[in-house]
Amino acid sequence: MRPWEWAFPPRGEHLEVIAAQPATDHGHPPILFVPGLGHGAWCYAEHWLGATAERGYPAYAMSFRGHGGSGGHTRLGRATTRTYLHDLMQVIASLPAPPVLVAHSMAALPARLALARYPAPAGVLLAPVPAGGLRQSLTNQFRRRPAATMRTLVGGTAEFTAVDLFADLDAATAARHLSRLGRESPLAQYELMVPHRIEPIDSPVLVVGAEADRVLAPADLDRAAAELHTSAVMVPGGHDMMLDRSWGEVLTTVLDWIDLHGTAAGAALPGATKLPPVAQALEGRPP
């Protein structure tokens, strides 16, 4: 049961959704891109949205409340994973058909909760935090930048430099992206460090790891994959793989997998593909 969800529903906020539609409808399911800590829909709008639409998928990117172009910046401090799940479900329910979810980093937590309750065709988790809580990543971070890590522990937003997020990006572009990073809810950050209930997921899930990830430690990546009974597919680039120079290769890996696993049923639920609708079966009969 989920009485907390019934008893304390988050208040609604305006949620930013950026869309890119394919030139022709291939019957593919939509793909919803979900950004990570401090990020907004902009990080997908940079390259991936357009490229995904070109591959024939209706592409959507959202921002959580208090992020990017969404509302609720002043009330961000109250947001938790459950709040982000609410936002994610709001966007999912606004789409014309069940979307493939592609979630990055911290967004893996609400995305996994959504996949557990919602019959998405498939899910892709990019550099996902484990539901069991970050361990090695935290230690690494503390070693490299103890002061910044301490600030995070007392409620500051996790601080990222170009070196953290990008393996191979010119300084100007990296700086432009970094400047768009926003604040993160301290509560949601704390939740990264504690274990979460793991709910069973029926949809096929791909876990993607970045070879030069300086934020998510390999050990934590592996734990996240193991929680999902799979292992991570490694791609070139840094933690922000949708912005790094190798974004195209990564997207190709993701979309190739979705071609294979997410579109077996087209945009329809699997049962619908096994037998044409009854109206067709009765065609030709008197109405």
Place this chain on the structure above:
Amino acid sequence: MRPWEWAFPPRGEHLEVIAAQPATDHGHPPILFVPGLGHGAWCYAEHWLGATAERGYPAYAMSFRGHGGSGGHTRLGRATTRTYLHDLMQVIASLPAPPVLVAHSMAALPARLALARYPAPAGVLLAPVPAGGLRQSLTNQFRRRPAATMRTLVGGTAEFTAVDLFADLDAATAARHLSRLGRESPLAQYELMVPHRIEPIDSPVLVVGAEADRVLAPADLDRAAAELHTSAVMVPGGHDMMLDRSWGEVLTTVLDWIDLHGTAAGAALPGATKLPPVAQALEGRPP
């Protein structure tokens, strides 16, 4: 100010009103008879109502809540003088014109409060308890019947015998009347012993005392009269002068006084008698 009255209005109850109308309308104000402790409208219905109507006055007798034929017997325990004032005002406002109030014994308290706020043509108080609180009457009562008085002090209804109420009545009739006495609210009884605020009254007031009254001591009667800047007119009979054998004499005394003081203005407010209505003054002019 009367914030308690605004904040804690008594709940409404059905109130018994017994009426006797004169054969012809003499333009006299109605007379409202208000019974005392444990009594109901029945005590006036016995003799006085009919005789008053015969003298040309529309005559009404009421029962407070929890008394006689009124409702609220089960909730009587909460009633106070303020509650009775509420009941009295309810009945007054239901009459076609401002009545002369005739109140007996304990009912003098709510009647005096009503006279202070309401432009009654006149008021008659029969064996009235003083607003300053009973003194001599209590002492007398305690001397005569200490056990019964103690019971009253712990919440029992004051106990009356034929000797207390009637100076000269056959035993059977007295017993019949006594059997109709009802319970009294302990709170209202306690209020008889404490001083009440004296509010100024503009209407003429007659205080009547019974020569053979064994309930209200002469000293208390005199204090009640003094509070109203008058002195008591003494009539024959016991405390229940409307039931005692001499009821006719007493009523004549009362009605004679009302003839004199209460009907100067007929049933109209005094200002109305000084100048005919403007409609009359304009009669004959085009409308």
Place this chain on the structure above:
Amino acid sequence: MTAAGRPNPNDGIVDRPGAVAVIGAGPHGISALKSLLAHGIPADGFDRADGVGGNWRFGAPTSRVYESTHLISSKPFTQFPDFPMPDSYPDYPSHRHVLTYFERYAQHFGVGERYLFDTEVVDVRAADSTTGSAFGGPRWDVTIRRSGTGPEVTLRYDAVVLANGHNWFPKTPHYPGLESFAGEVLHSADYKSADQLRGRRVLVVGAGNTGCDIAVESAQNADATYHSTRRAYWYNPKYALGRPSDQVADRLLALRLPIRVRRGLYSLMHKAIVGDYTRYGLRHPDHAFYETHPVVNQNLIYYIGHGDIEPRGDVDTFDADGATFADGSRIDVDLVIFATGYLARFDFLADPAVLDIRDGKPHLGLQMASPTHPNLWLSGLIQPDSGQWAIAHWQAETIAEFLSLAAHDPTRAGAIHRDIVQATGHRFSGGADYKDSTRHYYEIAHQDYLLALQEVLATLRGARDPLPRGTTVGLRV
């Protein structure tokens, strides 16, 4: 109905010696007339409607109630203290109940027969006569016209009580573009029933009690309802702790708690019942309790929570099809109702100076007494934070007591009148600091105002009828 230059032929004037003219048969008029009669002063009344009730005479020319109007204050304080509403009436009676109540009051006290109905007062002026009034000051010529177009008649009185009400002449604001709006524009003065709302998209402007009432009614009848309010108000429930909420508020008064404590307790209760305004898309009130006229509406937030009312801020401009708000949002509507209040009007007064009318508002001692004439009084120029007619009664008693004294001891009465007039401008706010003073010009805190009346009444009564030494008298209003 200008009064300037009206010929005043002494011939044909109907003399009403020793009498008072009462203008208006609303609750303030009938209670004034009754108090005068009860004090032995003859009085005549005039009203444009065909019976008593004033605002509460649904359908009468100056009535502003609508089919669904109920009282927003509960019975105990609202009723006349000497003529309670029947126990069979509900906590919050309807306008039908109220009219019946006034009619019974008028009948009970013989007040109705003192009135001329269907009669308009067209002119009131100090009489050009050699004899003064029995109550001091000049006598007054009151010119009336019966049945709308009949001939005028002038009557001469020794005093005048104005009780013509201040909630009937519509105040309509000006907005850019309103003239280009293609839909219907209505003032709440002309709102009578939900039929006017059905099947339409409605914008209600104004957060007073009328505006909120109409918005709630529209929520249930119109196709869409928008409610525009300039500032954020407290919307008080009609019931709290299972009782009418004004009775609960008066409990705090009865306990003689200071305004800070009352405010705190009331806030707490409000929070428990109504909660966080921003949850409903409303702004949080920007002022403390008791600092604005209380809006009593339990269902506004209810219907917002049901999606049937959309709250909006201030209207910026109108166009042909709708309105744009200060926040830039725009809506399409086909009916705009301005529930933007009323103006006090005294067009029949030949000389506005007798009420010291400035900016359209009289300036009176105790909000009742003419600064110039001891025999000209106004009853009802008050907007209490509670029921109205208990105050109407005590205003009436004050006027009647004053005139009684003035007839017998003009010197003493004159001194008291001077004191009353001197205090003109005093705010009876009960310790609160009223916001938005234009809106709250007539606002009073009932307990504060009644205490002031009580003091004056005690003085008047003491002057008329000194009590024996040693007697304690507690006059209570």
Place this chain on the structure above:
Amino acid sequence: MTAAGRPNPNDGIVDRPGAVAVIGAGPHGISALKSLLAHGIPADGFDRADGVGGNWRFGAPTSRVYESTHLISSKPFTQFPDFPMPDSYPDYPSHRHVLTYFERYAQHFGVGERYLFDTEVVDVRAADSTTGSAFGGPRWDVTIRRSGTGPEVTLRYDAVVLANGHNWFPKTPHYPGLESFAGEVLHSADYKSADQLRGRRVLVVGAGNTGCDIAVESAQNADATYHSTRRAYWYNPKYALGRPSDQVADRLLALRLPIRVRRGLYSLMHKAIVGDYTRYGLRHPDHAFYETHPVVNQNLIYYIGHGDIEPRGDVDTFDADGATFADGSRIDVDLVIFATGYLARFDFLADPAVLDIRDGKPHLGLQMASPTHPNLWLSGLIQPDSGQWAIAHWQAETIAEFLSLAAHDPTRAGAIHRDIVQATGHRFSGGADYKDSTRHYYEIAHQDYLLALQEVLATLRGARDPLPRGTTVGLRV
């Protein structure tokens, strides 16, 4: 629409191999169909109306909503957990919001195109075929008639889910003298809008949510409104502590407080908000909270307090002009509305024994499972104390999970089915002792029922897809 003796020619039967027939396109039907599709099971749906929504398709043949209907439970629990209502919806959406929501749900999940609308199911019977169903049990012949009078067609399915609702066939009580009543008699099933009330004197019989809703609507539109109730119920406000009151009640559940403490706290809150029922001429409820189906109505007592509803007890007899009550009082009315509930009907079932129908009521495992056939399920025969569609979702998931397992492991599924059927008759009352059991036959406490579903779902899931050792999986409904 009797089904007895219907000829069953195998010729002309349209075979739908491996598929499930879903009867009804209300919330229970569309969620069942969606869960089946999501689990890879093809399914067809049928509904008499011209689109999805069932009861919520205002104006459709079996719709029982009226113009003013709003939800009486707030969004969070009421909505499908995998398809929340938009944040732009109010706390208590209207039936228009709700229909749009179902239409969007059907479109989103591609459920709408699996339905035949304007289609009546006239017969459902176990097929007289040699092959069994893919899910165990017999196959099922479903005979339909399109567009009311068209020819009948029979289709053959491997399973059937009944989601035809139990709140559409009016239950009308019998009263002495009712036949002599000269006014109009209406069942709430035929109540559509306040137009039916205007200008009339109305007696509403029944204290369920519909009866209270109509009484409140009548209060605002009819000339007089009487509300007759057989016993004294709790009337729960829609808002408490500034939030929807069901959310507040679920807070107490979230805190895992025992029923006695919850009852105590809720009582306290109720007392603070609603107060003493007898103040309003109502009887005090004769039972504890949670012991009857919650009536959610904030305005019934409000309108009693405004004199617009007169509460009465049980009706004793009717005469030509009105009704006499058990207390002897009599009223004149010209419209009587019986809001006395509905009966579950399964007229299309050839053999009522498949649902073990006794006294007009099915007797099913988990209130869902046929006692005789593992491939016949019923969704929606519940009356929860909270929102309905979260439960509809988990009923749908349970059916789909069961059929998935049944297709792959009939033995295991058979054992689970036996367990489910064995528990038939269990009351999911959350610890409360339901009063008036006829009225509460389908009543469930949402938390109790969901926990039961959660347990079955976990078992089914574990049987289908055993997880690696050491992994913790928390299935949450």
